[in-house]
Amino acid sequence: MSSNVNLRKPVVQFIGWLVAIGLALFLSAGTLRWIAGWCFLILYSSFGIIITIWMFRHSPDLLRERITGLGKLEAWDKVFLGLAITCFIAWFILMPLDAVRFHWSQMPVWLQIVGGLILIASFYLFFLVVRENPYLSPAVRIQKERGQTVVSTGPYRHVRHPFYSAYIPFVVGTALLLGSWYGILVGLILIGLLAIRTLKEERLLLKELEGYNIYMAQVKYRFIPYVW
Helix, strand or coil: CHHHCCCHHHHHHHHHHHHHHHHHHHHHHCCCCCHHHHHHHHHHHHHHHHHHHHHHHHCHHHHHHHHHHHHHCCHHHHHHHHHHHHHHHHHHHHHHHHHHHCCCCCCCHHHHHHHHHHHHHHHHHHHHHHHHCCCCCCCCCCCHHHCCCCCCCHHHHCCCCHHHHCHHHHHHHHHHHCCCHHHHHHHHHHHHHHHHHHHHHHHHHHHHCCCHHHHHHHCCCCCCCCCC
16 A cells, blocks of 8 residues: 555655755854754654654555645635744744854753753654554544544543644754754744644534544543643
8 A cells, every 4th residue: 555655745845844944944043063953953854754654654544644635724724834834934043043143042052952852752752643643634624535533542542632742842842952942932832823723623523523522521631631
């Protein structure tokens, strides 16, 4: 089945995305001599490659959905995605301006190393979600053609949207690794956008996905256990 998945499009898209992030980071920093920036790009690109290969081998239908799902966005989700991408790139412009060009933030190296470890931990959380949920689409939609059902195992036993939950350590870890306190503050906006999307997504799931109301009663928290 994996042979039916065309990897050319996601590979080209991923390379383009890496180039965009790299330009945002190093043009804003004003130098290529920025170890933390290179560490982030290496970690980020390595995870992207590893997770794509894993899906290609073990969950080709999920990879296909990840590739084609962006073409199935509702109008409101297209607006959200455009806003989210704009904020994401702006975030990557702010952090090198803060940490490298203007030195607004002064962060010890040991804390940047901790940030790198948190970032790696977030990648592991992302992987756990991808491994557990074969319907993890980039679009808010019900995949009726694939017989989508409620996923309640693995990390979904603890929170209803663990993929979004993993963005919290991703944001914190990235900002710490890059040495930017302002990156953490602005990263809260990215998390807030995901929270808004979650509310819209749950309305659809309640309306169209059988058994989701029962799952909501069993798993009470969206992002963080005992918090929200």
